[in-house]
Amino acid sequence: MTPLLEASVALPPRLAETRVHVSAGERIAVIGPNGSGKTTLLRALAGIEGQGAVTVGGEALVAVPPARRPQLISFLPASRDVRWPIPVRDVIALGLATPDPTRVEDLLERLRLGELADRPIDRLSTGERARALLGRALAARPRLLLLDEPLSNLDPAWVLRTLNYLEEVAQDGTAIVMALHDLSQLGRFDRVWMLDAGRLVSEETPGDLLASPRFAEVFEVEPDGTGWTLNPSADRRSSP
Numbered sequence: 001m002t003p004l005l006e007a008s009v010a011l012p013p014r015l016a017e018t019r020v021h022v023s024a025g026e027r028i029a030v031i032g033p034n035g036s037g038k039t040t041l042l043r044a045l046a047g048i049e050g051q052g053a054v055t056v057g058g059e060a061l062v063a064v065p066p067a068r069r070p071q072l073i074s075f076l077p078a079s080r081d082v083r084w085p086i087p088v089r090d091v092i093a094l095g096l097a098t099p100d101p102t103r104v105e106d107l108l109e110r111l112r113l114g115e116l117a118d119r120p121i122d123r124l125s126t127g128e129r130a131r132a133l134l135g136r137a138l139a140a141r142p143r144l145l146l147l148d149e150p151l152s153n154l155d156p157a158w159v160l161r162t163l164n165y166l167e168e169v170a171q172d173g174t175a176i177v178m179a180l181h182d183l184s185q186l187g188r189f190d191r192v193w194m195l196d197a198g199r200l201v202s203e204e205t206p207g208d209l210l211a212s213p214r215f216a217e218v219f220e221v222e223p224d225g226t227g228w229t230l231n232p233s234a235d236r237r238s239s240p
């Protein structure tokens with residue numbers, strides 16, 4: 001089967017040439033230490049910066065007319081900063097190429113933002129803003145979702161609700177590529193792309209990755225049953 005996303009992108013020196021493919025409905029976690037290139041990779045796949053070729057559903061992203069793009073691909077940046085006093089309802093509607101008030105109301109309800117719908121987004125808490133911005137990213141039901149740390153700032157219940165919702169979205173055929181730091185959620189993904197110093201160094205299932213020596217080497221931590229412990233040899237290496 002032809003993958004939904006096929007890409008070869010680069011942005012030296014921040015990101016070496018990186019070839020990836022993602023199938024419809026697949027859930028990919030993008031992990032790596034701070035500065036390893038997760039955001040750069042997502043931005044390159046979204047066509048925001050970098051060089052290379054990205055095709056989604058067989059179409060070259062650069063050739064897709066702006067009006068049709070929201071149905072194909074959506075990118076959620078990591079930043080929650082919104083300076084404009086736009087009501088939450090209108091922020092979600094911004095994700096649509098054509099008006100669809102029913103879809104906006106569905107998302108407000110699903111993300112439990114109904115009571116905040118008329119409040120300007122710059123007067124929401126960080127987590128509430130994160131939910132509103134996720135609503136905008138989901139609005140047009142894109143075939144590919146590129147999400148940069150959508151779980152940060154969310155409380156534990158909203159982390160789980162968001163993952164459950166994204167699982168449903170994936171079951172409907174949308175592919176999800178998500179950068180995240182919360183490694184305890186890796187089991188919710190089909191594959192994990194691990195980055196290190198601007199290179200994609202492994203593509204494995206979560207179980208295989210966590211058991212591999214490469215994981216401990218890149219992250220300088222090891223799973224210890226209840227959480228993570230600093231890898232003693234790596235800690236010695238990075239000590240002043």
Ligand SMILES: Nc1ncnc2c1ncn2[C@@H]1O[C@H](COP(=O)(O)OP(=O)(O)OP(=O)(O)O)[C@@H](O)[C@H]1O
Pocket residue numbers: 014032033034035036037038039040041
């Ligand atoms: N606008 C920029 N210009 C130049 N270098 C940049 C720019 N933005 C990021 N970088 C550098 O590119 C590298 C990759 O950054 P990137 O933001 O992709 O990492 P990340 O894995 O998303 O990190 P984090 O986990 O901290 O969010 C880092 O070395 C960073 O300092």
